[in-house]
Amino acid sequence: MDLGLTDRVQNLVAQVRSMVDTEIAPLDEEYHAEVGKHPSGDRFQLTDRQLDILAELKGKAKERGLWNFWLTDSDKGHGLSTVEYAYLAEEMGKVHLAAEIFNCSAPDTGNMEVLERYGEAWMKERWLTRLLDGEIRSAYVMTEPGVASSDAAQLAFEARKDGDDWVLNGEKYWISGAGDPRCALYILMACTAPDAAKHSRHTMFVMDADTSGIEVLRPMHVFGQDDAPHGHMHLRFTDVRVPSKNIVLGEGRGFEVAQGRLGPGRIHHCMRSIGLAEKALELLCKRGLHREAFGKPLVELGANYDIIANARMEIEQARLLCLKAAWMMDTQGTRAAQPWISQVKVVAPLMSLKVVDEAMQLFGGTGISQDTPLWRMWTHLRTLRFADGPDAVHRRQVARAELRKYTNQ
C-alpha cells in the first residue's frame, strides 16, 4: 500500500505548486474582482479580462504538460494513479481558480469520465475532445427541487418517449457551472420509467446546453453568493426534445452511470479540501506568530497551541484516509473502495471546515471579511457536506459495510 509521492509526481507537484503560488494566485483575486463588470451588467458573462486570464494561464499549463492529470489509469493523460493525482489535487485546492487552469475542475472531470467510459464515438467527438482541450465546459444535471437528493430514486424529472425523441419536462436546480457561458454540455438524469424497479427508473442523457426549451430561472445562492460566472443554476425544461441516441449506456441505466461517475469525483473534492485546510492552517500560524495581544504573539495565548496541534493531527489523518481510499480505487476498483470513499467524504470536509473555522476565529473580524480568503473557503467547504451525498448517507454506508462483516458470516 504505497501512499507516498512517487518520483514522477514529486516533480509534477513541484511544478503545479509553483505555478499555483506564483502565477495563478496573483490573478485569482483579479479574476474574481472582475465578476459583474461585463458591459451588459450580467454577472454570468465573462469579461474580456477574465477570458484573457483564463487563456493565458490555461495556455501555460497546457504548454508545460500540466493538464488533465485526473485522467487516471488512462493512455490519454499522464497515466497517473488516483494516489498520485491526490497529491496534485491537494495543491490545486489551495487557490480557487487553480483546478480549472489545469483542466481538472468539477463538474467537467466527472462528465469527461462519463463520456470516456460510457459514451459513444459521436458523443466523444462532439464533446469530449473539446472538454479535454479545455475549450468548453459542462454541467451535470441531477438535483431537483422538492426531492431529498440523498434518496436519488425519488428523482421525478420526467422524460417521455415521443417517436425517436424523448421529451423532457420539469425543473432541476443546483446545476453547478450552468451559469458559465462556455458551458456547452449537459449530462442529465431523468425519470423514464417511474414504475420500474428502484434503480432502473432513470436514464442519463447528454445534450447541448443550448437545446431549445431550457430556461434559467435563477442562480441558487450559497451563503448569499451567486458564485458567478460559474453559478449553481435553477433550470426549467419545457418540452425539451432530445434524440434517443443521446442516451448514455442505455435506457434505465442512469443509476449505473451516476454511480460510476461519483466515486472519483468525491475523492477529488476531498483531496482539494485537504489543500484548503493546509492553506488555512498556514494562514493561522503566520497570523498567530505575527499578531500580538497582551504583549505576546497570539499563538502563545489561550488554547492556540492545542488548536494548531489538533489541526495538524486531523489534517494528517484525513490525508492518509484519502490516500487509502484512492489506493483502494486504484487497486480494487470503485465498488470495493466505496466504504473508504464514504469515510473520507465525511471526514475531509468536516475536518477542513474545523480548521478554517479556527483560522477565522484567530483572525477575528478580518477572518470573515474580504481581507482573507477564509470565508470563501468556509462556504465552499460547507457545500461539500451535502454535495454528492450528505454526511448522514455516507455514515449509513460505512456502518452497513461494518455490520456486514458480522451478518454475512
Place this chain on the structure above:
Amino acid sequence: MDLGLTDRVQNLVAQVRSMVDTEIAPLDEEYHAEVGKHPSGDRFQLTDRQLDILAELKGKAKERGLWNFWLTDSDKGHGLSTVEYAYLAEEMGKVHLAAEIFNCSAPDTGNMEVLERYGEAWMKERWLTRLLDGEIRSAYVMTEPGVASSDAAQLAFEARKDGDDWVLNGEKYWISGAGDPRCALYILMACTAPDAAKHSRHTMFVMDADTSGIEVLRPMHVFGQDDAPHGHMHLRFTDVRVPSKNIVLGEGRGFEVAQGRLGPGRIHHCMRSIGLAEKALELLCKRGLHREAFGKPLVELGANYDIIANARMEIEQARLLCLKAAWMMDTQGTRAAQPWISQVKVVAPLMSLKVVDEAMQLFGGTGISQDTPLWRMWTHLRTLRFADGPDAVHRRQVARAELRKYTNQ
C-alpha cells in the same frame, strides 16, 4: 433567583411575538430585497419603500407601547429588569428587522446607555432624545485595523489636544451601522495618552457622524455580504476636530465607559441568538417531519432524534445561563455579573451556530440557499464569536474568576 416570565412580561412577549410573526416577518424579506434598488444604485441609501416599511412598523410598535424595552431599571421605559427584557429579546432575535422596529437594536441601545449613564445634559438633548424616539441611528467607533481587539489597550487611533479642540487622526473599521444614512452619532474611543497606565490611555468622544474629515473607505464584508444599508464601515479620520466638551465622563476614562457599555450589550446579543436557535430548531423539526427519503420522514433517519434532543438540551441550558447572567446584573451589578456575562457570551453563540448548522445540514442545499433564512442566521451568529470580545478572551475571564476562589484565600 426568579428567572421566569413575570405576568407583565408574559403579556408583552405575546404582543411582541405576534407582531414579529404577523407584521414584521412578512415585510422583513421585502425590506432586504430592496437593498441596492435606490435610484442612485447606492446600496447604502434606503429606498422609499424601505423608509415606508420602517415608518409603518416603528409607528405601530410605538403606538402600542412596544418600544425601548431595553431601558431596564429606568423610569423612562417599561422599567423592566434585564431578566424580563431577556424574554423579549429572544422574540426579537427571530427576525432580522425586529429589534430595530421596537427600538431595541445594537449599537443604538448601548450608545443610548452611554448617553443616559455618562452623558451631559447637552449630549442627551442633542442625541439621546432623538435616539429614544427612533429618529436617528448611531455607531460605536472602536475597532482598528492592525490591532487585536481582544487587547483593547493596544488601540492606537490618535486624538491630540489643540487648543480647546481635539484633533483625531487614524482609521477605524467594522463600524456597524455607519453605513446607514440615518446614522447621526458616533461614540468613538481614541488614544489620548499613549504613555499613561494601560487603562487610562483612552478617551471616549461623542460627535456628529457628518463631522468634517471623516471618510468611508469601504464596507467590510461578512462572508461576502456588505450588510447594506446598515453596513460595517471602514473609516478614515483626517484632522477631524472635536471640541473638548464632547468627551464623555472625562479624559482617560474611555475604558470605564466601554466596560459599562459592554455588559448589557453582550447579554442582548446572547438573548437574540437564543431566539435564532429556537427558530432554526423549529425549521429543522418541520422539515424533518415533512420531507421523506427512503420511505420515511427525515427525522426518523440517521441520528436526527439525537440531533434534535441535543439541540433542545443545549438551547435550554444556554437560555437559563443567559437568564442567570441577567439576574446577576439586575441584583448585583454589571461588575459582579461579569463572569456570567463572559460565560454566556461564549456559550450562546456557539450553541446557536451548532443548531443552525444542523438545520442547514438537514435541509441540504436548500439550507444554505436564499430559500431559507438559515445562512444569514449562521453568518450573523458567526460574527458574535468575535464581537464584544472573542471567545478566547471570555474563557480567560471565566477561568481567572474561577481560580481567584482559591488564590484569594
Place this chain on the structure above:
Amino acid sequence: MDLGLTDRVQNLVAQVRSMVDTEIAPLDEEYHAEVGKHPSGDRFQLTDRQLDILAELKGKAKERGLWNFWLTDSDKGHGLSTVEYAYLAEEMGKVHLAAEIFNCSAPDTGNMEVLERYGEAWMKERWLTRLLDGEIRSAYVMTEPGVASSDAAQLAFEARKDGDDWVLNGEKYWISGAGDPRCALYILMACTAPDAAKHSRHTMFVMDADTSGIEVLRPMHVFGQDDAPHGHMHLRFTDVRVPSKNIVLGEGRGFEVAQGRLGPGRIHHCMRSIGLAEKALELLCKRGLHREAFGKPLVELGANYDIIANARMEIEQARLLCLKAAWMMDTQGTRAAQPWISQVKVVAPLMSLKVVDEAMQLFGGTGISQDTPLWRMWTHLRTLRFADGPDAVHRRQVARAELRKYTNQ
C-alpha cells in the same frame, strides 16, 4: 420560576456542607478502608468500626434535624420543594458516604416514596417507619440479565399465582444495596401477565429480603469493584412465595409504580453528580495552581484556562437545567416535567464525567490512583449513563417531546 436558594435552605445547606466537610469526609476514607476487614473475611459484612461510624454520624445528623430532606412536599420531613432539595443533594454528592448519613441515599429514597405514595398501611408500618428512621435499608429489584433494560416491557422474571400466593422464579441483577446485611426490603417488579398489553404485564411486589428461596449468585462489578458492602447483586429466585397482599397498587400496575418512582430519583442522581463535578473542578484548580512544570504553575500551561472555563460553563448550565427540571416537578408534576428530567439525566452525568476526566488528566497518574477520589467519582458517574435509562432512551424522549409541538397541531 424561582430557582434560587431560599433562606431556610441556605441555612440547611450551610449545616450540611459543614458536616460533610468536617465530620463525614474525614471518616469516609476510614469507612471504605474497613471493607474486607470483617473477621469472616466477607466483604459484605460491616465491621464494628463501620457500624460505629454510621451510628455516630447518622445520630448527629438526626439530632440536628438534618434528616430525610428528600421528603419533598410532605408533612413528615422539612417540607422542602424539589428545588430546595437540589441544593442539599449537591452538597451530599461531594462525599461518597454523605447521602446515607442524612438518610437521603438511593435506592432507599425511591423505595420510601413508593411505600409513602402507593403502599398500604401495613407496608408502611412494617418497612417505611424503619426506613425513615434509617434503621434498615432496601433494594429495588428490576433489572434482568438477558433483557435490554431500556425497554422495560421485555422484563420476563416470572410471578405465577398459586392460591393466595404468588410464586417467583428467575434472575435479577445489578440489585444495588442488596449486598448490605442491613438491607431488609425488596421492591420487585415481576411479569404477571406476559400476554397483556405492554404496560400491564408487570406487577410490583414488596417483600422481606430474607424471604426463603432467594440466593445471591455474585456481586456485579463496576470497573472491577464490588462496591462492598453496598454491592450490586446478581440474585436467583427459586419458587419464592409472596402473599397477594404484598402487591403494590394492584396487579398489572407495575409500570405505573416504576414511573412514579423514577422521576425524583433521576433528579437526585443528577443533583449529586453536579456536586461531584464541583468537587473535581476544585481539585483541578488547586492542583493546577500549586503544581509546576517548565517553571510555571500547570494552570498557565496548555489549554488549562480553557479547560477550567469550559468546566465552569458546563457545570453552571447543568445545574440550572437540573433546577428547572426540579421546578417543573414542583409546579407541574412528574409527568409534565418528564422531558426536562430526561434532558438533565443526559446532561448532568456527561458533564460531570467530562469535568472529572479533565481533573484526572491534570493530575496525571495520581488522578487515577488511590491518592485522589477522582477515579471513584468517574466510575460511579459512568454508571449513571445507564442507570434509570440509558442516554439514548432519554434523548429519544426529548426528541419526541420536541416533535410533538409540530405534530399535535
Place this chain on the structure above:
Amino acid sequence: MDLGLTDRVQNLVAQVRSMVDTEIAPLDEEYHAEVGKHPSGDRFQLTDRQLDILAELKGKAKERGLWNFWLTDSDKGHGLSTVEYAYLAEEMGKVHLAAEIFNCSAPDTGNMEVLERYGEAWMKERWLTRLLDGEIRSAYVMTEPGVASSDAAQLAFEARKDGDDWVLNGEKYWISGAGDPRCALYILMACTAPDAAKHSRHTMFVMDADTSGIEVLRPMHVFGQDDAPHGHMHLRFTDVRVPSKNIVLGEGRGFEVAQGRLGPGRIHHCMRSIGLAEKALELLCKRGLHREAFGKPLVELGANYDIIANARMEIEQARLLCLKAAWMMDTQGTRAAQPWISQVKVVAPLMSLKVVDEAMQLFGGTGISQDTPLWRMWTHLRTLRFADGPDAVHRRQVARAELRKYTNQ
C-alpha cells in the same frame, strides 16, 4: 511510503491472530482469575497455574518463531520494519496477556532496546540474553511522587558519588512490572548533577532488582486495581549502592537514553491500543445486531449507525497515522519522526477510549461489569493518556514543530 502488509508479515499476522484467538484468549481469563490465589495470599506472587500458563504459551510461541518481533531493523529477530511490527502489535493488543507471550511487552521491549543500543557487553550478558529469552522481566524506574512527569528535568531522585559507587536515595512510583517476582532488572534515572544544564542533570543506571536497600511501599492503583502480579509499584531507595560501571552511556546522559527509549515504546502502545479499539468495535457490532429493544436490533435504534461509522472512520485514520509514524521512524529515524510519534500518541489512546466507551454504553451495565473485557480496556487505555508524556505535552510538541515551519524561514 508503503504502509501495507508485506507478504512475510501477512503470514506472521495470521499466525499471531490465530494463536491469540484460539490459544491465548481462552487462558487469559483463567490467568487473571488466579490472581490472589497464591498460598501466601500475596497477590504479587504467581501461582503454579499462572506459571504453567505462561510457560506453555511462551513455549509454543518461541517454538513457532513468533518471538521478539519488536526487534526491528535488527539481525537478532525477524528483521521487521516498524511498519511491519505495527500490524503484529495490533493483534497482540486485543488480549491482555498476548504481548508477553510473544516477548513483546512493555516495559521489557524498551528496556531491551536500551541494553541493545547503549549497553556494555557485560550488561547484555547479564540481562539482555535472559530478557530476550523471556526468562526474566524488568522495570523502568523514572517517575517520582511530587514531580510533574511532563517536565522530566524536575526529577530529583538523588544519586551521589561515593568512591567508585553511587549511592541512591529517594522515592520512585508507578514502576510498572516491579510487582512481578520475575522482575530482575531495573533501569533507573537519577539526578546526578542538580546544578547542571537542564538535559545533563540525569544519569541512567542499570541494576539488579534485588539490590539491597530497595523497599516496595505499596502498589499504585489504577481505578482501584493493583494490576497484580505486574503491578505499578511505589518504591523507596535508602542508601542503595550501585557501582559506576552500571551507568548506561555515561554520566549526565540520562535524557539521551530516555529519549531513545521512548520513541518506539510510544508507537507500540498506540499500535496495541488500535487493536483494542478494533476488538471493542467488534463487540459493539455483535451486541448491537443480536440484542433487541422495542422490537428492533439495537443497531437500528438511536444514533448507533453513526456511532459505528464514526468509530470505523476514527480507527482507520488512527491506524494510518500510526503506520506513517512507524514509517518515519524506519526511514528517517526517531528524531525526525518525533512530531508524528507525538501526534499518534495523542490520537490513538483518545480514539480507542471513545470507541470502548461507546461499546460500554451500548452494552449497558454489562459493559462495565466483569462480564465483558471492556472496563479493563478502558482503564488500561486511560493510563496511556499520561504514560510516556501526557497529551498536553505532545500537543505542545506538535504545535511547535508546526510553527517552526514559519519561524525557521
